[in-house]
Amino acid sequence: MYLKDDLSWRYAVQVFDSQATLSKNDIDQIIEVFRLAPSSFGLQPWKLIVIENKDIQKSLVPVSYNQAKIADASALLVLAYRKNIDEQYAIDHVENTAKTTGASLESLESYKNSLLGFVNNTPEEHKNAWAKNQVYLAAGVLVAHLAQQHIDACCMEGFSSADYDRILWLDAQNYSSAVIIPIGKRNESDLFSKSPKTRFSTDIISQRITS
Ligand SMILES: Cc1cc2nc3c(=O)[nH]c(=O)nc-3n(C[C@H](O)[C@H](O)[C@H](O)COP(=O)(O)O)c2cc1C
Numbered sequence: 001m002y003l004k005d006d007l008s009w010r011y012a013v014q015v016f017d018s019q020a021t022l023s024k025n026d027i028d029q030i031i032e033v034f035r036l037a038p039s040s041f042g043l044q045p046w047k048l049i050v051i052e053n054k055d056i057q058k059s060l061v062p063v064s065y066n067q068a069k070i071a072d073a074s075a076l077l078v079l080a081y082r083k084n085i086d087e088q089y090a091i092d093h094v095e096n097t098a099k100t101t102g103a104s105l106e107s108l109e110s111y112k113n114s115l116l117g118f119v120n121n122t123p124e125e126h127k128n129a130w131a132k133n134q135v136y137l138a139a140g141v142l143v144a145h146l147a148q149q150h151i152d153a154c155c156m157e158g159f160s161s162a163d164y165d166r167i168l169w170l171d172a173q174n175y176s177s178a179v180i181i182p183i184g185k186r187n188e189s190d191l192f193s194k195s196p197k198t199r200f201s202t203d204i205i206s207q208r209i210t211s
Helices: 003-009 024-036 054-065 087-101 107-121 122-147 163-169
Strands: 046-051 075-082 176-183
Touching: 003 024, 003 122, 024 046, 024 075, 024 122, 046 054, 046 122, 054 163, 087 107, 122 176, 163 176
Parallel strands: none
Antiparallel strands: 046 075, 075 176
16 A cells, blocks of 8 residues: 555545544544654754644634534644744753763754754744744644544644634744644545545656656
């Protein structure tokens, strides 16, 4: 089985089965896959919020362009980026790297200096855009994992990030929501499940350079 077969199985679900549930293991695996996603400098400027609470999911529908799938999904994943990472964040990361790898702090000095150069010399706006890019990469990893596990999902940008940040207290923690993914089981009434995929042909989206 190739990943492409699972990616052909998946589609952006519009109607979820509101009765379906996910197991604790499903959620644990999702969190671990997110944790293992790669990031620039290894800085992991992100947080995954997993909401398995119908009341909270319902409260988010009005700030998600009234899309019912937010409430009907078995769970809602909110992928947030860490805002304006600073010197202390970078220093903590280097110390954690030393602890987990056994490397000495002296041997990590040039790594630390490049991190400090980045966090101290990059404008806040660019750092936030950079952090958001990292979250999108983790979202891609999650989409592949969900497809492989045959857990239905729909990546979404159609929501008010400011409202999510307020309702989920992300503001207070210095995070901001970037992308959300309702997950669960497709409802058989969802006509989109039967639609063929609209994709450009391989000669348009790829180029092979061999000589
Ligand atoms: C970053 C991102 C944001 C998206 N936002 C929404 C959304 O807000 N609502 C929605 O119904 N679909 C959303 N989609 C789904 C896309 O429309 C869908 O993935 C695309 O049309 C390809 O179709 P497929 O995923 O079924 O193959 C989003 C997809 C991505 C990757």
